[in-house]
Amino acid sequence: MLSTLFSKLISNLLKVTVYKIEDENILQNISTQYQSTHYSRSMFHVSSLKYLISHVPEYSFTEFIDELNVCILFFYFASELYMIGPYMKVSPDRKQIEEFLIKNKLPASFSISMENYLSNIPILSSYRITDTLNSIINSFNSEYPSFNFVRFEYNNNKKNSYQKNFAKGNIDYTNIYQRYELENQLMLMIESGDINAVQHAFKDVTNFSKNIFDKINSTYAYNYYNVYTANAMIRVLARKAAEKSGLSVIIIDQITQKNIQNLKFNSTQESLTTLITELTQAVHDYLIHKKDYNPIISNITEFLMFHYSEEISLTALANKFNVSDSYLSKLFIKETGETIKQYIAKLRCKKAADLLIETNMKISQISEFVGYLDNNYFIKVFKKLYNQTPSEYRKKRTQT
Structure with missing residues (x-):
């Protein structure tokens, strides 16, 4: 007991x-x-x-x-x-995850699922x-x-x-419970896509933390309401609230990664405000328009974002989503304007393009990482999409 x-x-x-x-x-x-x-x-x-x-x-x-x-x-x-x-x-960093995957010879398509796995872990x-x-x-x-x-x-x-x-100390439990109540209100506003109310809820959380930090001059208060830790916690809570709404984890990931990049140029508070606003707006748009999307294609495109570096055929996709090859082929082209093969190639080359700029990986390593075991074939596909070879692409963008 x-x-x-x-x-x-x-x-x-x-x-x-x-x-x-x-x-x-x-x-x-x-x-x-x-x-x-x-x-x-x-x-x-x-x-x-x-x-x-x-x-x-x-x-x-x-x-x-x-x-x-x-x-x-x-x-x-x-x-x-x-x-x-x-x-x-701290929140998981995509670059760290990708370096881990490369080190362990794991494909790029694992990065989002691993990031999702890590983002479910609380920040403390x-x-x-x-x-x-x-x-x-x-x-x-x-x-x-x-x-x-x-x-x-x-x-x-x-x-x-x-x-x-550590010396013995005491905790003001009332302040902790009050903060959790404010955080729960913020999550509810994000989950429901309430753009107007979310700004007020976010201000309540940040103002409460600041007031406690200013009023209580103790080691516990300093550590619990440390600005960096508190903001990292809010960032994770916001992601989870958006995910609970049904919003694609791909969209959530794109918004979060852009937010992390913005931290280099903006204050933590400004960046966090932008993240909260953009996630709530994305949830709002999703809840309004979700009935207009074909659920099969939505599920398939999200599946491909997780598995694009693997060998995936039209037949395998059709079997997985319980439709015929011909129906899926026609429906996919109708909804996206391109074939499944073209869609996968774009996903692979987009990731390759990012890695060419952001890392010093060899082109052969990048090719294998995104799913092309034949480096020459990768160069051919990349050049068709970007009108230049991977080497030319890297050289041009790293010199500017």
Whole structure:
């Protein structure tokens, strides 16, 4: 009973999953839920989890960070082992994901599904977690020994540790619950596509955070209402609210990536305001016009965005979506103005064009990454679409 209340309190305050590790079945459940099919070395394998647990001492918050910057934290309380997570400290970056895929020789079409997988993981700071845990433990048992914090971080196949001692403290739970209520209102406005109301809801969230930050001069307040962390959390919440509306994750991803690029030129607050507005507008447009779209073609184009680097035939697509080859071929041309083969070629070459500018990858690597195993054929297709070879395209755009 005590452990259930303890876990629920942590989960409600941090909005993160909490596990009480009682046996291997719990580890198996964790592995099934969070093991990415693209990531063979994941720390969510049962054997990996067991290994990590073996390095968790008593009276310590022990954090593990993997190659993708996904975190989990273990600790013992009242002789029982708990795991918090997974969580991330910043929103997933597409460049980092693509570098990971290239390093592990995985196709480009995995990037969106992996980004979607990572975007479902909540954004939390280590400080917020440990301060919250420390205060909850203190409220359950004021005589319990103080905890320290240890971090094991993946970095070029090496694990680095960082240690810090934590003093006992208290949390103003009223402020936390009030912020979550404001965040829920913001998510509802985005999900419903309410363009006018979303601006007011966003101002309420940001003003509340600023007021708390200004009024409370404490370590906890500083860490919890840290502007960067708070904005990262709002960015993830906005994505999830838009996704809940039914808006394509492809559109959500495009808006989010543009927003991340704008961070280089605009303030964080301005960029976040733009993201909230554009996501809500996209949801609004989607909800108004969704009846005008052919659902089969909408589903197929979204499927292709996830799988464009794989070998996909007209017959395979027709079978997957339960239509005939001829019907799908005619319908696709009618709706998009091009054949499925042409559509896939555009997707592949668009990604290749981006990589030619943004990376120093060899053209042969890019060719394979986007789905062309024959580099010469890739050059031919690319030149047909862009009127220049990949080398010419890169040279022209990197010189300007």
